Amino acid sequence: MTYRLGIDVGGTNTDAVILDGYGGVRAKCKEPTTEDVSTGINLAVQRVLREASVHPSSIGDAMLGTTHATNAIIERRGLSRVGVLRLASPSGHAVPPFLEWPADMLEAVGNDFRIVRGGYEYNGSVISAPDRDEIRRCLEDLRRQGAEALAVSCVFSPVNREQEARVHELAAECLGPGFPVTLSSEIGSIGLVERENAAILNAAIRTLAERAYGAFEHVLEAHGIQADLFITQNDGTLMSIDYAKRYPVLTVASGPTNSLRGAAHLSGIQEGVVVDVGGTTTDVGILKSGFPRESASSVEMGGVRTNFRMPDLIAVGLGGGSVVDLSGDTPRVGPRSVGYRLPVESRVFGGDTLTATDVAVAAGRLALGDPSRVRDLDPEAVSGAMRVIRSMIEEAVDRMKTSSGDVPVIVVGGGSVLVPDDLQGASEVVKPEHYEVANAMGAAIAQVSGGVDGVFDVAAKGREQVLHEVKEAARAEAVRAGAAQETVAIVEVEEIPLAYLPSNAVRFRVKAAGDLRRTS
Amino acid sequence: MNRIDERTVDCIAVGAAVLGSGGGGDPYIGKLMARQAVRENGPVRLMTVEEVPDDELVIPSAMMGAPAVMLEKFPNGSEPELAFRALERHLDRRAYGVIPIEAGGLNSCIPIYTAARLGLPLIDADGMGRAFPELQMVTFSVAGIPSTPMVLCDEKGNLMILETVTNEWSEVLARTATVAMGLSSMLSLYCVEGRSLKQCAVRGTLSLAAEIGKGILHSNRSEEDPVDSVLRVTRGVRLVTGKIVDVARDLTTGFVRGRVRIEGLDEDQGAVFELDFQNENLVARRDGRPAALTPDLITVLDRETAVPITTEGLRYGQRVVVVGMPCDPFWRTEAGLEHVGPRYFGYDLDYTPVEALAGGRES
Numbered sequence: 105m106t107y108r109l110g111i112d113v114g115g116t117n118t119d120a121v122i123l124d125g126y127g128g129v130r131a132k133c134k135e136p137t138t139e140d141v142s143t144g145i146n147l148a149v150q151r152v153l154r155e156a157s158v159h160p161s162s163i164g165d166a167m168l169g170t171t172h173a174t175n176a177i178i179e180r181r182g183l184s185r186v187g188v189l190r191l192a193s194p195s196g197h198a199v200p201p202f203l204e205w206p207a208d209m210l211e212a213v214g215n216d217f218r219i220v221r222g223g224y225e226y227n228g229s230v231i232s233a234p235d236r237d238e239i240r241r242c243l244e245d246l247r248r249q250g251a252e253a254l255a256v257s258c259v260f261s262p263v264n265r266e267q268e269a270r271v272h273e274l275a276a277e278c279l280g281p282g283f284p285v286t287l288s289s290e291i292g293s294i295g296l297v298e299r300e301n302a303a304i305l306n307a308a309i310r311t312l313a314e315r316a317y318g319a320f321e322h323v324l325e326a327h328g329i330q331a332d333l334f335i336t337q338n339d340g341t342l343m344s345i346d347y348a349k350r351y352p353v354l355t356v357a358s359g360p361t362n363s364l365r366g367a368a369h370l371s372g373i374q375e376g377v378v379v380d381v382g383g384t385t386t387d388v389g390i391l392k393s394g395f396p397r398e399s400a401s402s403v404e405m406g407g408v409r410t411n412f413r414m415p416d417l418i419a420v421g422l423g424g425g426s427v428v429d430l431s432g433d434t435p436r437v438g439p440r441s442v443g444y445r446l447p448v449e450s451r452v453f454g455g456d457t458l459t460a461t462d463v464a465v466a467a468g469r470l471a472l473g474d475p476s477r478v479r480d481l482d483p484e485a486v487s488g489a490m491r492v493i494r495s496m497i498e499e500a501v502d503r504m505k506t507s508s509g510d511v512p513v514i515v516v517g518g519g520s521v522l523v524p525d526d527l528q529g530a531s532e533v534v535k536p537e538h539y540e541v542a543n544a545m546g547a548a549i550a551q552v553s554g555g556v557d558g559v560f561d562v563a564a565k566g567r568e569q570v571l572h573e574v575k576e577a578a579r580a581e582a583v584r585a586g587a588a589q590e591t592v593a594i595v596e597v598e599e600i601p602l603a604y605l606p607s608n609a610v611r612f613r614v615k616a617a618g619d620l621r622r623t624s
Numbered sequence: 625m626n627r628i629d630e631r632t633v634d635c636i637a638v639g640a641a642v643l644g645s646g647g648g649g650d651p652y653i654g655k656l657m658a659r660q661a662v663r664e665n666g667p668v669r670l671m672t673v674e675e676v677p678d679d680e681l682v683i684p685s686a687m688m689g690a691p692a693v694m695l696e697k698f699p700n701g702s703e704p705e706l707a708f709r710a711l712e713r714h715l716d717r718r719a720y721g722v723i724p725i726e727a728g729g730l731n732s733c734i735p736i737y738t739a740a741r742l743g744l745p746l747i748d749a750d751g752m753g754r755a756f757p758e759l760q761m762v763t764f765s766v767a768g769i770p771s772t773p774m775v776l777c778d779e780k781g782n783l784m785i786l787e788t789v790t791n792e793w794s795e796v797l798a799r800t801a802t803v804a805m806g807l808s809s810m811l812s813l814y815c816v817e818g819r820s821l822k823q824c825a826v827r828g829t830l831s832l833a834a835e836i837g838k839g840i841l842h843s844n845r846s847e848e849d850p851v852d853s854v855l856r857v858t859r860g861v862r863l864v865t866g867k868i869v870d871v872a873r874d875l876t877t878g879f880v881r882g883r884v885r886i887e888g889l890d891e892d893q894g895a896v897f898e899l900d901f902q903n904e905n906l907v908a909r910r911d912g913r914p915a916a917l918t919p920d921l922i923t924v925l926d927r928e929t930a931v932p933i934t935t936e937g938l939r940y941g942q943r944v945v946v947v948g949m950p951c952d953p954f955w956r957t958e959a960g961l962e963h964v965g966p967r968y969f970g971y972d973l974d975y976t977p978v979e980a981l982a983g984g985r986e987s
Contacts, residue, residue: 194700194779195780196700197700198653199698225807226690231779232780296695559693609807
């Protein structure tokens with residue numbers, strides 16, 4: 105039997121699971137995350153291998169989810185200087201690259217860009233033909249000014265990637281094949297400011313990501329694991345580790361995505377709401393075809409506006425460590441939390457702070473610590489606080505739903521006991537086994553995806569035919585990314601009508617995903 | 625208010641989205657352009673309609689096309705000046721100032737950019753007081769002012785001068801050219817002398833947008849609830865506080881057309897509210913009876929922050945307040961209603977002002 109190893113490096117814990125060939129949990133563990141990341145991974149791998157008692161050589165695939173890239177951007181740590189080449193002229197000059205970036209971010213990555221001839225209209229026709237000599241000259245200029253990495257953007261490149269791809273070739277010629285190049289069409293969707301920003305951030309963290317993922321490879325190697333290595337990305341699907349080294353920015357939201365995907369797998373539910381209760385916050389997301397629904401609005405990352413494919417989440421200030429105040433007329437829960445100090449500061453563990461966990465113990469929802477330390481609480485007030493917690497969760501669930509019917513609610517995460525067994529708006533409340541390692545599970549079971557996003561004219565061929573072609577293109581993308589052809593299915597279709605368009609232009613966003621293709 | 629600086633631009637962009645009545649396009653790119661132009665050229669001088677001499681000419685500056693396309697293909701930056709100067713050349717007259725034609729949405733910010741770059745004063749007024757989908761839906765048009773001669777230009781430097789027999793023809797021809805230009809173009813049109821401007825301008829709309837936006841963006845520094853501040857500034861009516869329970873979009877026509885259902889919350893518990901939109905919000909009904917009708921402004925605000933939600937951004941589950949705001953008196957005349965009243969948009973409903981409908985409900 106070959107096994108899968110899933111690892112999730114979070115802010116507090118590094119989780120690991122080993123799954124058998126049928127997706128069942130063979131072993132799981134939690135270790136504290138370490139400053140250098142790789143020590144924590146090393147300890148988790150060591151322990152989970154021991155507990156599973158499987159030979160390292162029988163691990164066929166290893167999947168890693170990590171927030172390493174996210175932290176580098178937020179802390180402006182270890183970033184490269186980036187040169188930007190935008191294919192747009194004569195359009196695009198009114199809103200140049202790096203506009204409205206935070207000053208400390210500009211200091212870290214520089215403010216060097218060139219806007220050159222190129223770009224496409226919404227329908228794929230060319231704004232102006234790119235000029236190879238102009239591009240060469242600009243590339244060499246940017247390097248002379250100190251660029252260590254290149255970000256390439258192009259108007260409507262999600263509709264046609266060709267011009268960006270051509271710049272990639274030219275960059276390899278004149279800057280050398282080793283010079284890091286990021287293409288915006290590989291990263292983001294429609295919205296040039298956001299897509300270009302994402303490409304710049306990606307270019308800035310490439311060197312750093314190469315080192316981090318290299319360390320992961322070394323840890324596994326040291327344990328004698330010779331598996332294919334994958335990194336999970338924002339949409340819950342996999343990238344090969346080599347691709348991840350080139351596009352690390354695609355991992356920035358993989359944490360919450362992995363827990364949503366893990367919840368889908370553990371519960372067997374493909375359509376429903378997931379409530380992930382942590383120590384300080386509860387993330388509520390929604391599953392469509394087993395994948396998180398993506399956010400439609402822009403997401404800021406380190407003060408920079410982007411349009412990463414992020415799961416649509418509502419974060420509520422409620423967790424196991426939330427501070428509870430029973431003194432007023434209505435009990436108050438959170439958003440302040442004792443966080444990781446829960447085992448010291450909460451009442452049941454001998455502390456003085458009343459937390460949501462204490463209230464749950466007092467209400468008899470769980471046995472933890474010393475229950476006598478919460479026996480003095482007024483039962484009325486305790487049930488009042490539990491009602492507040494219930495309504496906080498019910499409101500968040502309701503806001504995530506896309507229609508008024510009842511939906512299944514899956515509860516995961518360490519603070520799951522706070523969630524009542526029945527909720528308004530829920531057809532059922534499911535707390536699956538292994539709920540506490542849903543993140544690492546999500547990493548271990550991740551699939552491979554491909555997508556198409558663009559504005560299409562449906563007047564000539566008709567909407568049905570165009571949508572059919574877009575779906576086929578998305579399937580082909582998934583296969584190109586490494587999915588097994590026969591398992592590929594369309595997992596998301598979004599149709600966005602554009603206002604004030606007299607022609608029948610519609611924006612389609614379609615995603616296909618499938619199981620990892622076996623190489624052997 | 626007599627000048628527009630960078631911070632005022634931010635306020636105007638948010639306030640303009642409120643005046644967009646659900647449409648008008650995301651002002652984001654326009655805001656970036658206007659901020660940058662003000663940063664480079666200094667604040668823009670704002671002038672009242674009354675300050676424009678009777679025999680001086682002012683020229684509106686606007687964008688036509690799909691605002692969503694502009695999120696990808698930005699202007700070159702020279703188009704608004706190019707169109708403006710070309711119209712001046714064609715008329716063989718120098719303009720005294722720049723004026724917005726549409727205060728709602730993206731087109732609130734473009735004229736700030738144009739005025740900053742040209743170093744001309746900007747007139748604190750427009751031709752709608754809100755957003756409308758078509759070029760002839762302008763008070764200037766109702767007052768008999770021709771939209772042409774008009775100049776359209778694109779980012780490539782293509783430029784057209786249009787002379788038409790009616791403003792409806794201008795809409796058809798300019799729209800067709802705009803599609804060929806890649807779904808966005810910059811216009812100068814409806815040039816008007818101070819004398820005529822005083823007959824038909826919707827006054828004070830930029831300072832109104834700025835004040836609305838200030839109340840929303842700076843609500844954390846104020847005691848006043850941001851929704852209340854919008855209502856006070858616009859003399860608007862709270863039509864319902866509730867939760868969106870259904871958004872039905874009709875995608876067959878290529879337009880953003882649809883209906884939203886909202887269930888009342890708090891003091892509106894039990895109320896059933898429906899909102900019809902077609903690019904902009906057009907008709908609001910509460911328990912089956914009209915609560916607000918075009919051309920009055922109907923805007924959906926986030927219940928907590930009062931940030932406006934466009935028709936494209938409406939989603940199930942959003943907690944919202946729907947506000948109805950009186951349109952400019954000009955639109956309430958017989959001629960005005962003929963252009964933009966409920967019947968123009970295909971509704972068999974007689975127009976009643978939003979404040980009268982609200983009064984009827986309370987009594």
